[in-house]
Amino acid sequence: MNKPRFLIDTHCWLWLNLQPQLLTPLVADVLRNGENEIVFSVVSAWEISIKYALGKLQLPLEPEEYVPSRLAENQMTVLPVHLSHTLRVATLPHHHGDPFDRLLVAISQVEKLTLITADPKLAAYDIERLW
Numbered sequence: 001m002n003k004p005r006f007l008i009d010t011h012c013w014l015w016l017n018l019q020p021q022l023l024t025p026l027v028a029d030v031l032r033n034g035e036n037e038i039v040f041s042v043v044s045a046w047e048i049s050i051k052y053a054l055g056k057l058q059l060p061l062e063p064e065e066y067v068p069s070r071l072a073e074n075q076m077t078v079l080p081v082h083l084s085h086t087l088r089v090a091t092l093p094h095h096h097g098d099p100f101d102r103l104l105v106a107i108s109q110v111e112k113l114t115l116i117t118a119d120p121k122l123a124a125y126d127i128e129r130l131w
Contacts, residue, residue, distance in 0.1 A: 003037040006030060006130065007108050008076070009117035010044040010100060014057075017070045024131060027116055031074070038116075040076045041107055047100040084110050095124035 008016070008031075015022040016031060023031070030036055045067050051057035059066045071078060081103070088106035089099075096102055096119075105125045108115040114128040123129055 003035060005037045005039060005111075005113050007039045007041060007079075007104065007111070007113035007115050008044070009104055009115060009119065009122075010047045012116050012118060013040060013044055013070075014048070016074065018059075022118075024118075027131060030116065030130060034075075038074065038076045039079050039111075039113055040071055041079050041104060042081055043100055043103045043107070079107065079111070081107070082110075092125065096121045 012023065012027065020028065031038060045063070048057065048059075048067060049063045052059060052063050061069070085103060085107045088110050089102050092102055092105060096105070101117075101119060101122060104115060104117075105122060105127055107113065108127045109125075114130050115122065116130050118131050
């Protein structure tokens with residue numbers, strides 16, 4: 001039997017690790033349930049690294065230490081970006097201007113993953129969304 005699979009948006013991953021009280025009870029349950037596969041895209045690692053370098057994000061450790069340690073602790077699957085993901089972005093309506101979010105939407109579509117996100121703008125896309 002296949003596990004339910006979810007793609008976690010960058011802000012939700014940060015909340016899980018830094019401010020878990022910001023997660024909805026439903027999302028917290030899904031993230032804690034070992035029957036679910038939680039997927040972390042390298043897109044989120046890229047976004048975290050950029051925001052950290054710009055001083056827009058504070059972490060307890062450098063990203064190259066913090067991100068892998070939290071991924072291991074939370075037993076998340078890391079998904080690389082594939083050509084099909086980047087090309088899907090061109091087909092998306094322009095409901096959202098953030099390139100990281102648009103790529104996460106494309107990944108969600110291509111990989112058939114439910115996107116865990118609090119961003120209401122992403123509800124306009126043809127994806128399964130959990131919040």
